[in-house]
Amino acid sequence: MTNVQYKVIVGLEIHVQLCTKSKMFCSCAVEFGAAPNSRVCPVCLGMPGVLPVMNRQAFEYAVLVGLALDCRIPMFTKWDRKSYYYPDLPKNYQISQYDLPLAANGFLEIPLESGGGKKIGIIRAHLEEDAGKNLHTAGNFSQVDLNRTGTPLLEIVTEPDMNSGAEVRALATELQRIVRFLGVSEADMQKGHMRFEPNINLIITKDGAEYRTPIAEIKNLNSFRALERSVNYEVRRQLDEFLETGQVMEMGNKTTRGWDDEQEVSVLQREKEEAHDYRYFPEPDLVPVELTPEWLQQIRSRLCELPLQKQMRYVEQYKLSDYDAGVLTAELSTAEFFDEVVRDGAEPKRVCNLLTQTGLKIANEKGCTINNLGVTPEGIAHLARMVEADTVSSSSSVSIFEVMVETGKGPEVLAEELNLIQKSDAGELERIVDQVLAENPGAVEDVTGGGKKSKKARGFLLGQVMQKTRGQANPKVVSDILDKKLD
Amino acid sequence: MEQLSAKELRDGIAAGRISSLEATRAVFERIRRFEPTIGAYLSTCQDMALERAADVDGRIASGKTVGPLAGVPVAVKDNMCTTFGATTCASKILANFHAPYNATAVERLLAADAVIVGKANMDEFAMGSSTENSGLKQTVNPWDTTRVPGGSSGGSAAAVAARLCFAALGSDTGGSIRQPASFCGVVGLKPTYGRVSRYGLVAYGSSLDQIGPLARTVEDAALMMNIIAGHDPADSTSVDEATAPVCDYLQKLDEPIKPFRIGVVPQFAAGADEQVQKALSEAMEIYKKLGAEITEVEMRHLDYAIAAYYVIATAEASSNLARYDGVHYGHRTANPNDYVEVYSKSRAEAFGQEVKRRIMLGTYALSSGYYDAYYLKALKVRNLIRSDFSAAFEKCDCIMMPVAPTTAFKIGEKVNDPLQMYLSDIYTIAANLAGVPGISIPCGSDDRDLPIGLQIMTPTFAEDKLLRIARMYEKETDWHKKEPRLAND
Ligand SMILES: [Zn+2]
Numbered sequence: 001m002t003n004v005q006y007k008v009i010v011g012l013e014i015h016v017q018l019c020t021k022s023k024m025f026c027s028c029a030v031e032f033g034a035a036p037n038s039r040v041c042p043v044c045l046g047m048p049g050v051l052p053v054m055n056r057q058a059f060e061y062a063v064l065v066g067l068a069l070d071c072r073i074p075m076f077t078k079w080d081r082k083s084y085y086y087p088d089l090p091k092n093y094q095i096s097q098y099d100l101p102l103a104a105n106g107f108l109e110i111p112l113e114s115g116g117g118k119k120i121g122i123i124r125a126h127l128e129e130d131a132g133k134n135l136h137t138a139g140n141f142s143q144v145d146l147n148r149t150g151t152p153l154l155e156i157v158t159e160p161d162m163n164s165g166a167e168v169r170a171l172a173t174e175l176q177r178i179v180r181f182l183g184v185s186e187a188d189m190q191k192g193h194m195r196f197e198p199n200i201n202l203i204i205t206k207d208g209a210e211y212r213t214p215i216a217e218i219k220n221l222n223s224f225r226a227l228e229r230s231v232n233y234e235v236r237r238q239l240d241e242f243l244e245t246g247q248v249m250e251m252g253n254k255t256t257r258g259w260d261d262e263q264e265v266s267v268l269q270r271e272k273e274e275a276h277d278y279r280y281f282p283e284p285d286l287v288p289v290e291l292t293p294e295w296l297q298q299i300r301s302r303l304c305e306l307p308l309q310k311q312m313r314y315v316e317q318y319k320l321s322d323y324d325a326g327v328l329t330a331e332l333s334t335a336e337f338f339d340e341v342v343r344d345g346a347e348p349k350r351v352c353n354l355l356t357q358t359g360l361k362i363a364n365e366k367g368c369t370i371n372n373l374g375v376t377p378e379g380i381a382h383l384a385r386m387v388e389a390d391t392v393s394s395s396s397s398v399s400i401f402e403v404m405v406e407t408g409k410g411p412e413v414l415a416e417e418l419n420l421i422q423k424s425d426a427g428e429l430e431r432i433v434d435q436v437l438a439e440n441p442g443a444v445e446d447v448t449g450g451g452k453k454s455k456k457a458r459g460f461l462l463g464q465v466m467q468k469t470r471g472q473a474n475p476k477v478v479s480d481i482l483d484k485k486l487d
Numbered sequence: 488m489e490q491l492s493a494k495e496l497r498d499g500i501a502a503g504r505i506s507s508l509e510a511t512r513a514v515f516e517r518i519r520r521f522e523p524t525i526g527a528y529l530s531t532c533q534d535m536a537l538e539r540a541a542d543v544d545g546r547i548a549s550g551k552t553v554g555p556l557a558g559v560p561v562a563v564k565d566n567m568c569t570t571f572g573a574t575t576c577a578s579k580i581l582a583n584f585h586a587p588y589n590a591t592a593v594e595r596l597l598a599a600d601a602v603i604v605g606k607a608n609m610d611e612f613a614m615g616s617s618t619e620n621s622g623l624k625q626t627v628n629p630w631d632t633t634r635v636p637g638g639s640s641g642g643s644a645a646a647v648a649a650r651l652c653f654a655a656l657g658s659d660t661g662g663s664i665r666q667p668a669s670f671c672g673v674v675g676l677k678p679t680y681g682r683v684s685r686y687g688l689v690a691y692g693s694s695l696d697q698i699g700p701l702a703r704t705v706e707d708a709a710l711m712m713n714i715i716a717g718h719d720p721a722d723s724t725s726v727d728e729a730t731a732p733v734c735d736y737l738q739k740l741d742e743p744i745k746p747f748r749i750g751v752v753p754q755f756a757a758g759a760d761e762q763v764q765k766a767l768s769e770a771m772e773i774y775k776k777l778g779a780e781i782t783e784v785e786m787r788h789l790d791y792a793i794a795a796y797y798v799i800a801t802a803e804a805s806s807n808l809a810r811y812d813g814v815h816y817g818h819r820t821a822n823p824n825d826y827v828e829v830y831s832k833s834r835a836e837a838f839g840q841e842v843k844r845r846i847m848l849g850t851y852a853l854s855s856g857y858y859d860a861y862y863l864k865a866l867k868v869r870n871l872i873r874s875d876f877s878a879a880f881e882k883c884d885c886i887m888m889p890v891a892p893t894t895a896f897k898i899g900e901k902v903n904d905p906l907q908m909y910l911s912d913i914y915t916i917a918a919n920l921a922g923v924p925g926i927s928i929p930c931g932s933d934d935r936d937l938p939i940g941l942q943i944m945t946p947t948f949a950e951d952k953l954l955r956i957a958r959m960y961e962k963e964t965d966w967h968k969k970e971p972r973l974a975n976d
Contacts, residue, residue, distance in 0.1 A: 042588050046810045048581065048689040049568045049590060051722050081806050083853075085830055092809035142826070144814070279853040281862060284693035284803055286723050 004243070006204045008235050010168050011160035013197040014175060015153050016185050017130070018061045023150035024129045025052030025095060030152075032191045036135070036145035044150035046090030051285045054079075058152035059102070059289060061184035062127045063299050065154060066103025068178055068306055069122045075291045077102045079283035084276070087144050088132040096155075098280040101126035102289070108158070108178070109308055110170040115322070117308065120171055121159030128153050154185075160199065165231035168198055169224050177307040181332045189223050196221040200234045201249060204242055212249040213238040218257050218266055230259040234266055310335055318348035327356050333369040334360065337377055344381030351384050353394075358401045375404050383411035390474050396420040424474040426481065429465070432473070433481045436464045447486050458482065488513050493559050493653040493707040494737075500558040503547055507558025510653075511540035511602050514560040518604070518651050521973050526626045527636075527646035529565045530572045531605035536560065539602045554600035556714055562646045562655035565606035566613055567593050567698070568687040576689050577621035578611045580811045580818045580837035590687020591722065592656055592698045592715045599714045604652050608642030611839045612808065613663055613691040615639050616911040619902050620841045627898065628670060629971040630937050634895040637667030637911075643701045644671035648971055654702040654711055658688055660695045661796050662890070662915025665927035668701055669890035669940025672929045672969060674957070675701045676708045677915075679947040680922035681726040682733075684719030690807040692800035693724075695919040704967055705928060705957045709736035712950060731948040743959045744952060749774055750784035750883030758913065759889040766931030766939040767889055773963050774887075784879040784886065788871040792917045793909055795872070797845075798852045798865035799920070805849030808842070844905065869920045876921045880946045885956055889914050890927040890940035914942060924950050928957050929966035938969070 023030055026043035043050045066073050080098035106122035130153045132146035156175070162168045176194060179185040187193050201215045216234055221227045234257070241247060256270040305313075307329045314325035329335045334355065341351045355370065359380070363370045383400060386392045392400060392415050400414050407414070415421050423429055437444050446457035465478045488510055491499065499505035515533050522528060543558040563569065566576045568586035575581045589597070596603060610620035618626045618641025626641045628634040629649040636645040640657030644667035647655050657664040659677035668675025676699045683698045690696060700711030717733045719725045749771070756764065771781055813819035813833030820832035838846070852861035879886055891911050901908040918925035923944050930941035941960070945953040961967055 042586075045815065047568075047586065047588075047816070048574065048576070048584065048810070049566075049586070049687040051686050051724075053721060053723055083806055083809060085809070085812065085827075087814050087826055090810060090815050092812060093806050277855045279806070279850065279855070279858075281802060281806070281853050281858070284724075285690075 004204060004206045006202045006239060008163050009160045009201050009203060010162040010231055011199045012158045012162065012168060012171060013199070014156045014172065015195040016156065016175070016179055016187065017193040018058050018152040018154055018184055019186050020055055020057045020061065020152055022055060024055050024058055024127070024152040025150055028150065031147070034147055037147060039147040040149070045146060052095060054286060054289070055152060058127060060299050062102055062125065062154050063296070064182050064184055064302055065179060066106065066125050067300055067303055068182055069103065069106035069108050069125065069156070071103035071106030071122060071125060073103055073291065073296060074100065076100065076288060078288040079286045080280045081283050083279045086131065087142065088134050088149070090132070090146060090149060094129055094131065095283055095286070096128035097126035108171060108174060110167065110174045111308060111311070112170070113166060118167070120161045123157045123159055125154060125156045128155060165228040165235070168231050169228040172196060172224055172227055174308060177330065181304060181307050183332070192222055194222065196227045198227065198231055200231055200238070202235065202238050202242070204239070211242065213242050214247060214249045215254045216257050216266070217254065218259050219269065221259055226259055226261055229264055230266055233264065237266065307335070318352070320349065320352050324352050324356055327360070328352060331369060333371045337370045340377035341381045341384065344378055346381040346384035347388055350387055351380065354380060354384055354397065354401060358398050362402065362405055373405050374408050379404060379410055386411055386415065390422055390424050391415065392420050393422055419470060419472060421472055422474040423469050423472045424477050426477060429473055429477055430481050432465055432468050433478065433485060436461055436468065437485060440464065444486065458486070489517060489650040492704045493702060494704070494710050496653055497556060497559050497710070500543065501547065501553065507540040507543045507602060508537065510558065511536050511560050511604070514604055514652060517649070521649055522651060524627065524632060524974060525629055525645050525649050525651065526624050527607055527642045527649065527651050528562070528605040529575055529577060529608050529623055529642070532571050532603065535571055536602045536604045543600050543602070554598060556596065556710070557600035558602060559653050560602045560604045561596060562605055562607045562643055562652040563593055563596070563603055564609055564640050564643050564655070564657050566609060566658055566689040567656060568689065569593055569606065572606055574606070574689070575623060576612045577609045577623050578837065578839070578842070579622045580833070582623065582818065584817055588687065591684035591719045593687065595715050596656070607640070607646055607655060610639035610641070611842050612689070612804070613639040613658055613660055614804070614841050614845050616662070616666055616908055617896070617901065618642060618667070619898065620839055622839045625898070628895045629973060630672065631895065631935065633897060634937070635670065635898055637670030637895060639663040640701060641667045644668050644673055644675065647671065647673045647701045647703060649973060654700055654707050656698055656715070657701050658696055658698050659919065660692045660800060661919050662912040664699045664701060665915050665925055665940065665942060666891050666911060668927040669938065670895040672938030672966070672971070673701055673703060674705055674708045674929070674967065675699065675927045676712065676950070677918060677925050678712065678716065678950055679924045681724055682731070682924070682948065682950065683715045684722040684725045686719055686721040692803045693807060694803060695800055705954055705961045706737070706740060708926070709740050709954045712736045712954070716950070726948070734951050736951055736954055739951065740954055740958050742955060743777065744884065744955050745778055746780065747885070747956070748780045748782050748883040750782055750879050750886040752784060752786050752789065752886070752888060755786065755789050756888045759892040760894070762933040763889045763892065763894070763939055767887070767941060770930045770941045770960065771887070773960060777959055777963065782883050784882055786875040786879055788868060788875050789917055791868045792872055792920055793913055795865040795868035796916045796920060797848065797909065798861050799869065801845040801849030802852045802862050803849065805846045805853065808846055841905070872917055873921045876923055884945065885953065886944045888942050890942040891915070894933045894935070894937035894939055918944050923947050924953050926953055926957050928961060929969065930960070930964070931966060932969070
C-alpha cells in the first residue's frame with residue numbers, strides 16, 4: 001500500500017438574486033411564480049430599438065455586499081456585453097461586467113466547526129442580468145419564460161481557499177446570512193435566489209511527490225445540501241480517478257459536471273473546457289458608473305453589524321453559547337428583536353432562553369418571523385424581568401409568552417389572570433407552612449425522625465403548601481422555610 | 488402648396504390659412520403619382536395621416552392650442568419603432584415586425600402634432616451608402632432615376648427632395664443623413680451624439696448612431712431639432728439638460744455669427760471630385776464675403792477614420808443584430824432540425840449580403856486574440872480623432888469639407904465593390920467617431936445637374952451655432968430652392 005495523502009481545494013462562484021422591486025435594466029417587477037411572460041416589457045424582451053437603464057438600487061445593493069465582504073470598491077466601473085446564443089437570452093448577449101467589476105479583493109470569514117473562524121478570499125463581485133427559463137414541457141418544441149430575464153444578479157467569486165465540503169457549506173450559509181442581514185436578497189433557496197458553482201480539485205501527495213487533479217466545475221447547485229454533498233462526492237471521485245488513471249491537471253482539461261440530486265452523483269457535462277469566446281466588449285448603451293465619495297458614504301452608512309460579528313459578540317459579551325448565539329443571528333429579525341429586548345434592560349441569557357425556546361418555536365409554527373408575532377420587545381423584556389424577580393416561574397413564562405401571542409396582552413396582566421404570580425412573601429408563606437405542619441403532625445415526625453421516610457414526607461409537606469397556594473408559591477422560598485422549621 | 492417649407496406650412500396651418508388635411512392630401516396625391524418611380528417609402532399610413540390632419544384642423548378651428556409641427560406631413564426612416572405599420576429596417580428578417588412601442592423621436596413628433604405619412608426606405612439595418620442594400624425595395628434619386636439617392640437614409644432624402652413629405656427623420660452612423668442629403672439636394676443634420684434620444688432607433692452602431700432631420704431648408708432642420716432634441720431618461724447616453732441645455736434653435740437662427748473662422752483641411756478634401764471641390768471653394772468665397780476667415784487646420788488622423796469606423800461599427804453591429812434569431816420575433820426558418828438551426832438558417836435566409844459581411848467583420852474584430860489588435864486599436868484611433876477635432880476647434884468655430892467625394896453615382900455602380908462604397912463616407916465618418924454635429928447643405932450642382940453638398944461641423948452640442956452658420960449661407964444662395972424635375976410632373 002502506497003502512502004497517499006490529499007488536500008481538497010475548492011473555489012466557489014455564487015449568484016445571488018437581489019431583492020429590488022424592479023429588474024436590472026427596466027421597470028418590470030421582479031416576481032417569482034407569476035404566469036409565464038407576464039412580467040416583461042420591450043426592454044427585457046430585447047425588442048429592436050430598446051435601451052437599458054441601470055437600476056440604481058441594484059447597484060447600491062451590490063456595492064453594499066462588496067463593502068460587507070471587505071472588498072475594494074473602485075470609483076469607476078463599467079458594463080460589458082457577454083455574447084452567447086441561447087433561447088432564454090433574448091438579446092443573445094448578457095449585460096455583465098468584465099474587466100472592471102464593482103468590487104474586488106475582499107474576504108468573508110466563516111465559522112469553523114472546530115470553533116474560531118477562517119478567512120476566505122473574495123476575488124471579485126459584479127452585477128449582471130439573469131436570463132429567462134427554457135421550459136421543455138411541450139411536445140416537439142421548447143418554450144421560453146422570460147419573467148426572470150433581467151433580474152439583477154450579483155456574482156461573487158471566491159479564491160480557492162476552502163478545503164472541505166463543510167467549509168464550502170459554511171461559506172454559502174454565511175453569505176446567505178450576510179445578504180439577508182443587509183436586506184439585499186431574500187436568499188430563498190427554494191426560489192433559486194442563490195445558485196452555486198464550486199470548482200474542485202485535489203493536491204495529492206503520493207510517495208513524496210505532489211500531484212494536482214484536473215479541476216471540475218459543478219454547475220448550478222441550488223441547495224446547501226447539494227453543494228456540500230457534491231463537493232464531498234467529487235473529492236472521492238477525483239481521488240479514485242487519480243489512483244486509477246494518474247490523470248493530472250493540465251491546460252484545457254478542466255471539466256464541467258452536473259449534480260444528480262437523486263442519485264447523489266456528479267455527471268460529466270463537458271469533457272474539455274471549450275475555449276468559449278464570449279466576445280466581451282464595453283456596453284455602448286450604458287454609461288460607466290462613477291461613484292462619488294458622498295454616494296459611497298451614503299451606501300456605507302447602510303452597513304450593519306454583520307451576523308458573525310454579532311454572533312461572536314453575543315458569546316463574549318453575554319456569555320451565550322455559540323450555538324444559541326448562532327440561532328439568534330440566523331435571521332436579522334431575530335437578532336434585532338433580541339438586541340431590543342436586551343436594550344430594554346432584560347438579562348441576555350434569560351432573553352435568549354425565552355426567544356430560542358419559546359418565541360422561535362411559536363414563530364416557526366406560525367411560519368413567521370419573531371418580530372411578526374404581535375409581541376413587543378418591551379413586553380418580552382418585562383416578562384424576562386418577571387422571571388428574574390421570581391414573580392413568575394420559568395415554566396409559567398412559557399405559558400405567558402404563548403398567551404401574549406394569542407391575546408396581545410401584557411405579561412403582568414396575564415400573570416394575574418392566569419394566577420401565575422409566584423408568592424415569595426416569606427411572612428405569608430410562613431403562616432401557610434405553619435398551618436400545614438400543624439395539620440400533618442405524622443409527616444413532621446417522619447421528617448424530623450430522619451430515616452428513609454424523611455425525604456418523601458418532606459416532599460409531601462412541600463406539595464401541601466403548593467396546593468394551598470394553588471401553585472403560586474415560590475418553591476424555593478417554601479423549601480427554605482421548611483428547612484428552617486424542621487431542622 | 489408643395490413649394491412651401493415645413494416652417495411656412497406650419498405657420499400657415501397654425502394661422503388657419505392652410506388646411507392640414509389639404510396639405511396631407513396633396514402629399515398623398517404626389518405619392519400616388521411619383522412613389523412608383525421614386526420608391527422612397529416602405530409603407531405609408533394614409534388613413535392615420537388624414538385622420539390626424541383633420542384633427543389638427545378641427546382643433547385650430549376651435550381655437551385650441553396645437554403642437555409646434557401641427558399638421559405638417561413628415562416621414563420617418565423605417566429603423567424607428569412605431570406602433571403603426573411595420574418597422575422593418577428594410578430587412579427580410581423584420582419584414583413583418585410590428586413594434587409594441589414608439590421610438591422617443593416618433594413620440595415627440597406625434598406630441599408636436601406632426602402628421603406622419605409613412606416609413607422611409609433605407610439600406611438594410613442602415614448599413615450602406617446608396618439604399619441599394621435595402622432588402623425590400625429600390626429607391627432612386629429624384630434628380631436622376633438611374634442614380635442612387637445615397638444612404639442609408641436614402642428613402643428619407645428622396646422623399647424630401649421629391650416633395651413626398653415636408654421633412655423627414657433619418658439616422659446617421661457614418662454619414663447616413665448627410666450623404667443622402669447631399670446626393671438629393673436637401674439639408675441633413677446629424678446632431679451631437681447624445682442630443683437626440685436613440686430609444687426606439689433600431690441599433691446599428693450604438694456608440695455612433697444618431698437620429699436627425701432631413702429637410703428642405705436649414706430653418707426646417709432647426710424646427711425639427713426643436714422637437715426631437717432633448718434628454719430622454721430611457722436613453723442613458725442622451726445628455727441631460729444640466730450638462731447641455733437644449734435651446735430654441737429657431738430663435739437666433741437668422742443672427743449671423745460674427746466674426747467667425749472656418750477651418751479647412753485642404754489635403755484631405757483634395758481627394759474629392761473636381762466639381763465637388765469647385766463648389767466648395769465657391770461656398771468659401773460666399774462665407775468670406777460674409778466676413779468669415781478661412782484657416783487651415785491639421786487633422787492628422789482623419790485618414791484612419793474609415794478603418795476605425797468599420798471596426799467599431801461592425802463590432803457593435805455584430806452584437807446588436809444577434810437578437811434577430813428567429814426565436815422571439817421576426818423571420819424564422821421552416822422546419823429546423825434543432826434550435827441551432829433556428830438561428831443559423833433564419834439568419835442565413837433573411838439577412839442581406841452587406842449585413843452578413845458586417846456581422847462577420849465585427850464578430851472577428853471582437854474575437855479573443857484579435858480584440859486588442861482591432862477593436863481596442865480602433866478605439867484608440869477614435870480618441871485621436873476626437874483630439875484632432877478638439878485641437879482644431881481651438882483655432883476655428885467650424886470645420887467645412889465636402890459631404891461626399893462625388894455626386895450621386897449610378898445604381899449598381901459600386902454594389903460589387905464594398906471598399907469603393909465605403910469610401911463614399913470618407914468625409915462624414917469622422918463626425919460620428921468624434922460625436923460632433925455635422926450638417927449637409929446644398930451648395931451647387933455638377934455638370935449633370937446633380938446636387939453637391941457642403942458639410943459643416945462644430946463642437947459638440949453647438950447645433951445652434953451650426954445651424955446659424957448654415958443659415959447664413961442659405962440666405963445668400965438659392966441652391967436649396969432647386970427642385971428635381973420629376974417625370975409626369
Ligand atoms: Zn422589462
